[in-house]
Amino acid sequence: MKQLLSGNAALARGAWEAGAVVAAGYPGTPSTEILEHFARYPGVYAEWSPNEKVALDVAIGAAYAGKRAIATMKHVGLNVAADAFMYVAMTGIEGGLVIISADDPAMHSSQNEQDNRMYAKFARIPCLEPASSQAAKDQMLDAFAISEQFDTPVLLRVTTRICHSTSEVILGDPPPRTGLGDEAPQTPRFPRNPGKYVMVPGNAVKRHPIIEERLRRLAAFAETYPGNVIVPGSSGLGIITAGISYQYAREVFPDAAILHLGMSWPLPADLIRNFAESVNRLIVMEELDPFIEEGVRLLGVTVASDHPEAPRKWVEGKNIFPIIGEFSPRIIREHAITAGLLPTSAHVATPDLMSSTLPPRPPVLCAGCPHRSSFYLLHKLKVPVNGDIGCYSLGFAPPLSAMHTLGCMGAGISVAHGASKAGSPERHVAVIGDSTFFHSGIPALLNVVYHHSPVVTIILDNRVTAMTGHQGTPATGDTLQPGQTHTDPSTGQPTLIAIEPIVRALGIQHVQTLDAFAVDEIEATLRDFLQLDGPSVLIALQPCALETSGRARWRPLEVVADQCNGCTLCFRLGCPAILKSDELDAHTQRPRASIDPAQCTGCEVCSQICPRNAISFRDDALSLATAESTEVRR
Amino acid sequence: MKPLNFLLVGVGGQGTILASDILAHVGAAAGLQVKQAELHGMSQRGGSVSSHVRWGERVFSPIVGAGEVDVLVAFEELEALRYLEMLHRDALIIVNQERIIPTSVTTGAYTYPTEPTMLAMFSSVTTHIIRVDGPGIAGRLGLAKAANSVVLGALARALAVHKLVEPPVSDEIWLTTMAERTPAKFRDLNRAAFCGGQDAMTLVGMA
Ligand SMILES: Cc1ncc(C[n+]2csc(CCOP(=O)(O)OP(=O)(O)O)c2C)c(N)n1
Numbered sequence: 033m034k035q036l037l038s039g040n041a042a043l044a045r046g047a048w049e050a051g052a053v054v055a056a057g058y059p060g061t062p063s064t065e066i067l068e069h070f071a072r073y074p075g076v077y078a079e080w081s082p083n084e085k086v087a088l089d090v091a092i093g094a095a096y097a098g099k100r101a102i103a104t105m106k107h108v109g110l111n112v113a114a115d116a117f118m119y120v121a122m123t124g125i126e127g128g129l130v131i132i133s134a135d136d137p138a139m140h141s142s143q144n145e146q147d148n149r150m151y152a153k154f155a156r157i158p159c160l161e162p163a164s165s166q167a168a169k170d171q172m173l174d175a176f177a178i179s180e181q182f183d184t185p186v187l188l189r190v191t192t193r194i195c196h197s198t199s200e201v202i203l204g205d206p207p208p209r210t211g212l213g214d215e216a217p218q219t220p221r222f223p224r225n226p227g228k229y230v231m232v233p234g235n236a237v238k239r240h241p242i243i244e245e246r247l248r249r250l251a252a253f254a255e256t257y258p259g260n261v262i263v264p265g266s267s268g269l270g271i272i273t274a275g276i277s278y279q280y281a282r283e284v285f286p287d288a289a290i291l292h293l294g295m296s297w298p299l300p301a302d303l304i305r306n307f308a309e310s311v312n313r314l315i316v317m318e319e320l321d322p323f324i325e326e327g328v329r330l331l332g333v334t335v336a337s338d339h340p341e342a343p344r345k346w347v348e349g350k351n352i353f354p355i356i357g358e359f360s361p362r363i364i365r366e367h368a369i370t371a372g373l374l375p376t377s378a379h380v381a382t383p384d385l386m387s388s389t390l391p392p393r394p395p396v397l398c399a400g401c402p403h404r405s406s407f408y409l410l411h412k413l414k415v416p417v418n419g420d421i422g423c424y425s426l427g428f429a430p431p432l433s434a435m436h437t438l439g440c441m442g443a444g445i446s447v448a449h450g451a452s453k454a455g456s457p458e459r460h461v462a463v464i465g466d467s468t469f470f471h472s473g474i475p476a477l478l479n480v481v482y483h484h485s486p487v488v489t490i491i492l493d494n495r496v497t498a499m500t501g502h503q504g505t506p507a508t509g510d511t512l513q514p515g516q517t518h519t520d521p522s523t524g525q526p527t528l529i530a531i532e533p534i535v536r537a538l539g540i541q542h543v544q545t546l547d548a549f550a551v552d553e554i555e556a557t558l559r560d561f562l563q564l565d566g567p568s569v570l571i572a573l574q575p576c577a578l579e580t581s582g583r584a585r586w587r588p589l590e591v592v593a594d595q596c597n598g599c600t601l602c603f604r605l606g607c608p609a610i611l612k613s614d615e616l617d618a619h620t621q622r623p624r625a626s627i628d629p630a631q632c633t634g635c636e637v638c639s640q641i642c643p644r645n646a647i648s649f650r651d652d653a654l655s656l657a658t659a660e661s662t663e664v665r666r
Numbered sequence: 667m668k669p670l671n672f673l674l675v676g677v678g679g680q681g682t683i684l685a686s687d688i689l690a691h692v693g694a695a696a697g698l699q700v701k702q703a704e705l706h707g708m709s710q711r712g713g714s715v716s717s718h719v720r721w722g723e724r725v726f727s728p729i730v731g732a733g734e735v736d737v738l739v740a741f742e743e744l745e746a747l748r749y750l751e752m753l754h755r756d757a758l759i760i761v762n763q764e765r766i767i768p769t770s771v772t773t774g775a776y777t778y779p780t781e782p783t784m785l786a787m788f789s790s791v792t793t794h795i796i797r798v799d800g801p802g803i804a805g806r807l808g809l810a811k812a813a814n815s816v817v818l819g820a821l822a823r824a825l826a827v828h829k830l831v832e833p834p835v836s837d838e839i840w841l842t843t844m845a846e847r848t849p850a851k852f853r854d855l856n857r858a859a860f861c862g863g864q865d866a867m868t869l870v871g872m873a
Binding site (some may be wrong): 036141192193195196198200235276280282325360361362363365380381382383385391392393394395396398430431483512603606608610611612623628 | 676677687689690696698700701702703704705712713714724726727729730731732733734744745747748750751752753754755767768769770771772773774776777778779787790791792818
């Protein structure tokens, strides 16, 4: 059967067809949907772990226990999981283990564009790089077979254009369910094999030669791996490529010979050498780092020149195609023209427009976003703010402009602590989302307590991992598969991990949980906390405005025209529902505010900050609305 | 058949991705090879959203380069302008008559392009411009959210009129695919909106 599948859906399907039964991950674009799809298949266990390192250890545990398992994450997630990644490369596994790294060339939604193929080389494990949805599914099966044949974890590296592209996939059948639960065959006894699984130095020393030998065997396997394919050509040009770049190579160079590496580490030396002998110019086309290119150079591969006396030529790559950002057929074509690989007539003209003068439409905090009030106040208080990653990262942007550092998940609290310890004359505020708090905020906060610094931490608790598409957190009881948390038999309620008790247990004495919409209370509390000598935590609580359950409570507010004098204060909230109207205030000659009823949720943050009481409160809006509907009825 | 390249653009929350999912499935149902590529992530928060769809006998790249888009389907007017550089000179523009004001305009840093500016920019690129009153037509049917179905209706008719796909894709394929990929309770409404879009397109005609 054929079906159109995104790369992520195909990866999930492949894992299921391969009989994987345990999957763990932490959301992150472009990886998120892999686990969301996998979780819906019957007979599998899939969880959102609190962070990527936990997720990988969970998958490793399942693989040690003899089951096939996957761990999914975005590229930077593998940095978090790197410690686990490196040890499992040493120990190997019992059941197959595939680690999926979804890289983000061009940084569509990431803080960097690191090339995670480097990790495969670093850890001496194989790296597969599918080039389509079909390959994503098929190579997931290959990855499990390789994992078990060579006793190694496998890195399956995809990129945004694979994850979030859709193409046709011929589906296969899953094996008879070797799943969990009653129908599962007897799970083998957990291995008692310390020489392999206890990586104390004495054992690890013995494992290292084994993994070097494993890598040599994998390189020999790569020579005949069916995922490494040569597409014959007629032009004398030879292109070595992998991943999505393969598609661009086929499109832009229909006559070139192509060596398509479905497995980009380790490299098949003989296959590459023989390919090089069949062409008179050899080019590696790969996004980001010159990973294959350097490998080919290290193999000493050269190609014969057209003239027998001329020296042989090295492989080319990053001298032609960019090291920065992602490719597209257009980018390939334009760089190929510059390098003389294509005639100038291959150039595709584009309309010449002044589109740079168009109003930009950057992402903004939504109307009714509970994060807005905190950033408005932080801007007002003029304090240095050490931020973190989530929707609330948008607090950095004008007009809120209230975040001064952001590096990786969990960094903000410790950066604030370090700056305070360095004698920063100002009080630092760290802001962190609820999901990020569970991910990596807890040890950071513990450190602030133990080493005592006056960092004020705001936990923006919107009851969800909003940025990546509303996954639950340990505080919500909302799990990837239904009913995964333990239910307390006495209350019938799921066991929730509340944030405030954790913060108190860490030893923070000054803790306040406040309604994120209560502007004055938050301001007063922040002013108090900023006077303290020790650490404090403010939990700003309100569900995300996009939570569908909250929609029933939406009630648009209104601007009372005569009272608004166009002072512009409410515009400083950067709320997309607050518009500049065409009406000018007679006195100030400034445009008055108006509220877009289609967007306004009625959070009342603007009503509270308006110095002229010109924006209605929910109850006023209600009475206006009732008055109107009564009017209509009459 | 040389691949037919669509670019669908809109604002986060408008349903651009769902529309492109439908378009991809329509192509597949018509027996063509289909690739589709979209960007998620930050764009969800009211940002600009785009999705590429390609139909053909053999399609390699899922994304379309600048200057190679055959059909631009814009669910919002400013977004239509933003992506004009992606089109070639003979391209077809289908634009929904909806304006969503970005905060860069609210804060006064920019002005939203006027109607004459917009039309001038469109016609500097191509003469094939179709405007569809998606919100109006869908609103009269009772659900503004069905605006995208109106636009898809206009697209279906335009593909047929311009003979961009041979043999043409039947209405049956469009309607069945839409029904399969949208909630059952909106089926009749989406069908009416789709038909409304097909008719509206002939009314507005081509500039
Ligand atoms: C190591 C790592 N993993 C995952 C991500 C992807 N990511 C970005 S923000 C975020 C979660 C944010 O959730 P939360 O802290 O609750 O903030 P919200 O978006 O709800 O405001 C995730 C998972 C990342 N940037 N880095």
